[in-house]
Amino acid sequence: MEGIIFNIKKFAIHDGPGIRTSIFFKGCSLKCRWCHNPESINKNIEKYISTDKISDKIFKTEKNIGYKIGVKDLYKEILKEKIFMEESNGGVTLTGGEPLLQPHFAAQLLRFCKKDDIHTAIDTAGNVPYDNFKTILPYTDLFLYDIKFFNAVKHKKYTGANNKLILNNFINIIKTNKKIIVRIPLIPNINLNIPEMKEIRDFLLPHKGSNFEKIELLPYHHTGQSKYARFNIENKMKGINEPKINEIIPIKELFESAGFIVKLN
Numbered sequence: 001m002e003g004i005i006f007n008i009k010k011f012a013i014h015d016g017p018g019i020r021t022s023i024f025f026k027g028c029s030l031k032c033r034w035c036h037n038p039e040s041i042n043k044n045i046e047k048y049i050s051t052d053k054i055s056d057k058i059f060k061t062e063k064n065i066g067y068k069i070g071v072k073d074l075y076k077e078i079l080k081e082k083i084f085m086e087e088s089n090g091g092v093t094l095t096g097g098e099p100l101l102q103p104h105f106a107a108q109l110l111r112f113c114k115k116d117d118i119h120t121a122i123d124t125a126g127n128v129p130y131d132n133f134k135t136i137l138p139y140t141d142l143f144l145y146d147i148k149f150f151n152a153v154k155h156k157k158y159t160g161a162n163n164k165l166i167l168n169n170f171i172n173i174i175k176t177n178k179k180i181i182v183r184i185p186l187i188p189n190i191n192l193n194i195p196e197m198k199e200i201r202d203f204l205l206p207h208k209g210s211n212f213e214k215i216e217l218l219p220y221h222h223t224g225q226s227k228y229a230r231f232n233i234e235n236k237m238k239g240i241n242e243p244k245i246n247e248i249i250p251i252k253e254l255f256e257s258a259g260f261i262v263k264l265n
């Protein structure tokens with residue numbers, strides 16, 4: 001079985017516990033304005049023109065974004081890092097893009113990991129049919145679940161899709177008792193404000209329990225901005241600054257005072 005990915009990141013430390021190998025799947029069903037991996041959104045392998053300067057000469061070459069890879073070949077790559085995963089209580093994280101748009105490929109890969117006792121995590125935006133979750137559920141230890149808005153109209157405006165499916169899937173996943181960490185991007189001028197965060201807190205609070213007690217806040221940053229020019233994609237975040245710490249701390253405190261363990265990423 002083959003899937004389409006666009007990157008393998010080794011020694012990742014922000015995608016779940018310990019040292020991890022993160023696999024970046026191609027394709028996403030959202031189109032967030034602030035996406036740090038805009039080249040991930042299209043599910044197909046795409047072409048772009050790469051410009052390289054050597055001495056004073058400029059070379060233009062056609063390159064691919066994304067590639068097909070067999071599940072066994074990908075797993076061989078993962079196994080090379082197993083020692084670091086074991087020593088750090090790390091593992092493998094499927095991210096993207098949206099890994100749950102290729103659920104059978106993801107499930108096979110995770111199944112191999114679980115056979116070798118490797119910890120597995122899925123970083124998902126949740127905007128896929130619940131059947132896709134069911135496919136990977138038996139082989140997944142941890143969900144990193146993105147919540148961007150509670151308000152459906154704003155969600156649609158800034159990500160291109162309604163959030164009904166995302167919120168329903170979240171509730172279904174909570175019921176399975178799988179471990180979940182909710183990740184909230186903090187985007188200036190979009191959701192970086194207390195009323196927006198209070199709505200998310202009020203949605204999350206009734207679901208707090210032993211399998212869901214951690215929240216990660218992901219302040220908007222400029223890493224990834226250069227990709228918009230490189231891949232010739234319109235950048236709707238031009239001129240937006242990264243948030244200041246005094247804008248982030250009240251949000252951290254808001255979730256902490258509701259009893260959540262909050263981490264800034």
Ligand code: SF4
Nearest residue numbers: 028030032035097125
């Ligand atoms: S869900 Fe993530 S990968 Fe998809 S568009 Fe939004 S930020 Fe990008």
